[in-house]
Amino acid sequence: MPGDAARPVIESALELGFRHVDTAAMYDNEASVGAALTASGINRADLFVTTKVWHDKLSPDALRRSFDTSLGKLRLDHIDLFLVHWPAANMNMSATLDAITKLKEEGLARAIGVCNFNLPMIRHAVEDIGTPIAVHQVEYHPFLSWSCPLKTGQDQVCV
Numbered sequence: 001m002p003g004d005a006a007r008p009v010i011e012s013a014l015e016l017g018f019r020h021v022d023t024a025a026m027y028d029n030e031a032s033v034g035a036a037l038t039a040s041g042i043n044r045a046d047l048f049v050t051t052k053v054w055h056d057k058l059s060p061d062a063l064r065r066s067f068d069t070s071l072g073k074l075r076l077d078h079i080d081l082f083l084v085h086w087p088a089a090n091m092n093m094s095a096t097l098d099a100i101t102k103l104k105e106e107g108l109a110r111a112i113g114v115c116n117f118n119l120p121m122i123r124h125a126v127e128d129i130g131t132p133i134a135v136h137q138v139e140y141h142p143f144l145s146w147s148c149p150l151k152t153g154q155d156q157v158c159v
Contacts, residue, residue, distance in 0.1 A: 002028040010036035023074075024052035024085055025066055030073035038075050049076060052085035052115060053100075059092070060099040067103055082109035083137060086116050093124060097131040104132065113137065 001009060006029035010021060014036065023033050030051065037047065051074065057066040071079060082103060084096060103109040113135030114125065125131045 004032050007032040007036045011039065014040045014042060019046055020048040022050040025070055026054040026085060030070050034073050034075035048080045049074060050081040050083065051079055052083040055086040055088040058084065058088050058096045060095050063096060063099045078107060079109045081111045081113060081135060083135065084114045087121055094129055097125055097129050101131055111135065
């Protein structure tokens with residue numbers, strides 16, 4: 001839900017008791033989400049906010065600029081969960097994951113993770129690079145259903 005249309009929905013959700021808000025730079029609604037969070041008056045410690053960096057901003061400098069922009073738009077002093085939204089074919093995975101790990105080490109992101117990585121990418125991130133990935137978020141909804149038959153003894157990747 002892009003732009004200003006997100007604000008009343010987030011405000012309503014917060015009034016109903018929702019405390020986890022999941023957004024992304026690509027959704028173009030972080031400013032509206034931030035305005036709704038601020039207007040709610042809910043204690044920051046009671047909120048859990050997730051946002052994501054888009055695949056065209058995965059170089060360390062671009063990732064940091066994107067993070068800082070998201071933080072400003074959301075009107076927060078930290079992000080609870082910061083994710084790489086989609087991998088990019090040309091990304092330097094080590095550099096990208098080092099950059100988000102630094103955000104965690106600086107206390108700007110309480111947890112970090114990835115979205116839509118395939119199994120070899122996850123293995124490389126965790127086993128080879130040692131990234132403290134808290135979440136692997138995968139797109140799945142009624143309009144996008146993956147058929148993934150499991151095969152005994154083999155890794156099956158459906159993303």
